[in-house]
Amino acid sequence: MKRTSILILLFFLAINTFAQDLSLFKKEEFTSNGDTLKYRILYPKNFDTGKKYPVVLFLHGRGESGSDNERQLANGAKLFLNENFRNSNEVITIFPQCSQSSYWANVEIDTVNTKRFFTFVKGGEPTKAMSLLLQFTDQYFKNAYVDPSRIYVGGLSMGGMGTFEILRRKPRTFAAAFAICGGDNVKNAKKYKHVPLWIFHGGLDDVVTPQFSHGVYRELKKLGNEPKFTVYLKANHNSWDSAFAEPELLPWLLSNKK
Template identity: 45%
Template sequence: MKKVLSFAAIFLIIGSCFAQDFGVYQRNEFKSDKGILPYRIFFPDNFDATKEYPILFFLHGAGERGNNNESQLVHGASLFIKKEIHTKYPAIVVLPQCPATDYWSNVNVVTDQAGKRDFQFKKEGPPTDALHMVIGLIEQTLKNYPIKKDQVYVGGLSMGGMGTFELVRRIPNTFAAAFAICGGANVETAPKLTNTDWWIFHGAKDQVVPVELSQAMNTALKNAGANVKLTIYPEDGHDSWTSAFAEPDFMDWLFSKRKK
């Protein structure tokens, strides 16, 4: 009985810490004819509506899909609200949550008998409903809040990394910089991504999303004339976002960028 109580107490403490840490992210919803997109939004300390702020949109991975407006905070959200980060770079941060049955990127994922995945990215065609709503959310946010239009950023991991490439392609004159962690895209779309500076991350031992996808996009972006850098972690698997978020100059790099 004591052990049961002990475990219960631990879970209560964990839940309390989660709520305390991420309670600064306000709950909200974006509604459109495509559905409802839950999202969280963070405003820096002493937010002043008469001043303009940089803004970061972050797209989560497939494992955080749903409608609880909470799971999307699992990876990355704690970094963006670190005191030393938002004190040095006061910015608005927005984290939408993709519905469980949808995907950020317009891609077909085919798995062979050996379990290997083939990602077939569509070069053209309409966005998924989820990405369509993200675009609407971005337009609404940039209109309704005091935003430095030359400091709009986007990034994501895994499914969100794929969504980041596609989002920049669909609204190419919006973002000063973007980061894609263990993502990928159709290399033929690279010429449409050159107005944004890029940092691409991937784990060399990734068994979920092949590292070759990031390597191919890095090459395609360079050939198209984009400002891009690639970081491959030799010992990382799919969880390369842990290493990426630990990069000492990650936030410095991001907030130093201004739209061309």
């Protein structure tokens, strides 16, 4: 009984500690023409505006959409809050939040018997959420403390789709990117053919078919890019768990420089 009580106490202490860690991500808002993009931002320890820092932009999945400016930290935030990582890397990390009424990527979605079908658009106007994100990044990346040669983007599911989307809309901005269980119209790949990419997908994904990631990978190969491509054969849609466990993910990302 005593052992069980100790385990329960440790469990709640761990939850409380992580909640406190999440508070290190400062709540901010960007407003344009009456529309608001909420985001959380984590500055490095001993942040100094007189220095230059790399920036990682992280795009969440559909399940974390909303307006609470909290839910978007559900997946991925732990990577950047890890003490070993923070002690070894001075990085600014930004988690914007997409509203429920919009989507990161310009994709048409049809639902038939609870099954979703995605049709990725070639070109086209950005969604309201992506438009806000583009305006925000245009402004934020001009800060003197941002290293323009070391700006990165990555995301999962809808955010993986959004990663490909923002790469083609800002092809000269990012030094490298990663996309987890996402997808894109392969005809857009030529826009970001020069960007180092690590693409992940679950082989059993029944929400976003791995064929989407494989198609982008094959197209980039044809265009002369050599993206990293990892398929977790036994993983379903939550392949981000396996991707985040890759010890080389962040070291690889941050090793790239324009």
